[in-house]
Amino acid sequence: MRSKRILIIEDDPILGDLLLEALQDGEAYEAFHVLSGEMALSILQTDAPALILLDYHLPRMNGLELADWLRNREEYAHIPILLMSADVPPEASGKKHLRTLQKPFELETLLQSVAELLVSGAKDDPGAEKAFS
Numbered sequence: 001m002r003s004k005r006i007l008i009i010e011d012d013p014i015l016g017d018l019l020l021e022a023l024q025d026g027e028a029y030e031a032f033h034v035l036s037g038e039m040a041l042s043i044l045q046t047d048a049p050a051l052i053l054l055d056y057h058l059p060r061m062n063g064l065e066l067a068d069w070l071r072n073r074e075e076y077a078h079i080p081i082l083l084m085s086a087d088v089p090p091e092a093s094g095k096k097h098l099r100t101l102q103k104p105f106e107l108e109t110l111l112q113s114v115a116e117l118l119v120s121g122a123k124d125d126p127g128a129e130k131a132f133s
Helices: 013-023 037-044 063-071 107-124 128-132
Strands: 004-009 029-034 051-055 081-085 098-102
Touching: 004 013, 004 037, 013 029, 013 107, 029 037, 037 063, 051 063, 051 107, 063 081, 081 107, 098 107
Parallel strands: 004 029, 004 051, 051 081, 081 098
Antiparallel strands: none
16 A cells, blocks of 8 residues: 655754654655745645645745645645644634644644544545545
8 A cells, every 4th residue: 555645844854854754654654844835835736745744834935824825726625734833823723624733742642633634634535546546
């Protein structure tokens, strides 16, 4: 079975590397890390992940702006997003395919959220049966 691809968008390189290591610890996930929303948009042009881990405080484009941009594009609208922040904005609650995670968080909490979002995201992805069978 193919491992699920996760895009980490985190401008703190140390935290990004820690998340990368934690997610790639087993063979269930293939993760890649970028430092900005602009870098993420570049990657998304050629590769659609099964899940996005998204920091809220990013340079030039915050995480919620990027999440809204993705939601308004049909090819990305189904991808679940985990928005991570020490101060999650109130407008983040109630958005479809968007879950929030308060920083600092326990690694186990992150991994549980990732697993849950991948299951729920696969159900909503019109191409999931082809991609994961």
